Amino acid sequence: MPKTALQREYGRTPAALPSTSLVELLRGWLPRQRWFAGKGRRVTGLTILSSTELSPGCLHLLVRAEHLGPPAHGGTAVPAPADWYQLLLGVREMLPSRLAPAFIGRVSVGPLNEMVVYDALHDPTAAGLLLERLRSPGSVGPLRFERDARVTLPAGLTARLLDVEQSNTSLVYGDSFILKVFRRVQPGINPDLEVPWALARQECSRVPAPAAWFRTSQPQEATLGVLQPFLRDAEDGWTLALRSLTAGEEFGDQAHALGRATAEVHLALASAFPVEVPSRAERRRLAVAMSERLDATARSVAELQRYASGLRGAFDAVARVGTSRPSQRIHGDLHLGQLLCTGQQWSLIDFEGEPARPLAERRRAQSPVRDVAGMLRSFDYAARSRRPWRPEWAQRCRDAFCAGYAAGAHWDPREEPELLRAYETDRAVYEVLYEARHRPDWLPVPMAAVRRLAENRETSKP
Incomplete structure (x- = not known):
């Protein structure tokens, strides 16, 4: 039987690749990847859950990685819940220079001795x-x-x-x-x-x-x-906002349109999925969950510890104060980078939610105020990414977004000040942990919001 193009290009099939060889290669490679969830933590165990040959020279894997979590109260690291990762691996005798960034390692034993294994998502053919x-x-x-x-x-x-x-x-x-x-x-x-x-x-x-x-x-x-x-001619809101800041221009009209687009999607989600009126017990559970995330983050990021008690007050208010807004399906991780503009049309993308949170939580009905809070934080991020910092620019964007949202949804999220402050605080805590793990140079941005929110200054101010 004639060889396929993939067989000719890649050589031997990876079907016989010993799992022990893969485990040793991946154990060192996974923690260095941008999308690895256990940043800064040692991989203590790696298991191949499934292995499927898509074509000679191309293997699909699901692997289970175990690693240590942050130190517990006694200062000793404890095992964290294991994570699953999806990989598409290629196998070649030689790796061309264009695929050098995809290199994982070279097999040293078994039937694929001296074959190169690499991340095949970097390979257009694979x-x-x-x-x-x-x-x-x-x-x-x-x-x-x-x-x-x-x-x-x-x-x-x-x-x-x-x-x-x-x-x-x-x-x-x-x-x-x-x-x-x-x-x-x-x-x-x-x-x-x-x-x-x-x-x-x-x-x-x-x-x-x-x-x-x-x-x-x-x-x-x-x-x-x-x-x-693929919206190939689209530009994301983050890029457009930074361009506005660099040029010294206003972004209020765009922010208003973003608010209206968000409201339209929320209305469609409320029609597509069930809505719920949160009970007092559910509000208490929400406050407890937010406080627990705060405590866990404060144990990992020392800079947050001095503000923890002040931030917790925002969560306590959620349990005490009622809300007129039902819970529903939302975006879950809304920020300027999740909105694309094509001509005059704004589109929302990436409904995965915050990947670090459990899937069941991301699929749960939540307050639409959470998405609004994410956008308000995003305007603050944009304003602080340029010097000199322009807090008045962020404030006008925040007001315009809420006004646009109110025009589309027929209710103003600023009418829920306790809920808005709690969700903005929860988002800032999430940002602190993210930046501390992935982009330490950006940590001052969420920490500025943490200081403001801990002092309980007016919610709408950046």
Whole structure:
């Protein structure tokens, strides 16, 4: 039988690659990746959960990584919950220079002795396999590839890796589609598939509809990736906001439009999913969860400890004060980078929520005020990323966003000051932990908000 192009290019099949060789290579490689959740923590155990050969020279893996968590009260690190990661591995005798950044290691024992293993999502040929599988739905081992039958997926679209800082990996195919490959995988349907699919049925034009997706059934059902139309001429809100700041221009009209777009999506979500009126007990549980995240972060980031008692007051107020707003499905991680502008149209993307939080929590009905608080924090981030700092610019953006939201939703989030302050505080605490782990130079940005919120100054001020 003639060899395929992949067989000719890659050589031997990885099917016989010994798991012990993979484990040793991945144990050292995983912690260095941008999307690895256990930053700064030693991997104490690594297990291959599933291994599927997509084609000769290309192997799909799910691995389970165990690592130590932050120190407990006694100062001793304790095991953290294990994480699952999705990998697409390639195998070659020699790695070309263009794939040098994808290098994982060279096998030293077994039938693939001296073969190179690398991250195949960096390889257009290997990455193209995923699109071809999505074009022809079906199963490969535990993997299931599916698509919307109404969408045409052309053959032969060239794959390129989207080189942006994020917790997943995105591939663009011919400037027509974008595939988000979830690196950290959790059992269950991912909101980045569930929510846009539901909104498509609501005919909500603010969110690109899924064109195709793939999932696994082993060791449990989980979403692995989602393909959507690529808005190639779009610019994200973060880029536009920074451009405005650099030019000394106002951003109020855009912020107002962002607020209105967010409100429209919230209304569509309230129609697509059940809504709930939170009880006093549920508000207490929310306050407790926020306080626990604060305590855990303060143990990891010493700079936060002096403000903890002041911040906790915002959470206590949530338990005491009622709210007129029902809980519903929301975006969950809304900021300027999650909104794209094409012409005059704003679209919302990336409904995965905060990847560090459990999937069940991200799929839970929550207050829409949480998304509003995320956007208010994002305007503050933008203002502090340029010198001189322009707090009045951020304030005008925050007011314009809330006014736009009120125009679209027919209620103003500033009418819920205790809830807005609590969610903004919770978001700032999340940012402190994120920046401390991933971008220490940015830590002063959320810490400035922490100081303000701990002093309980007016919620709307940046």
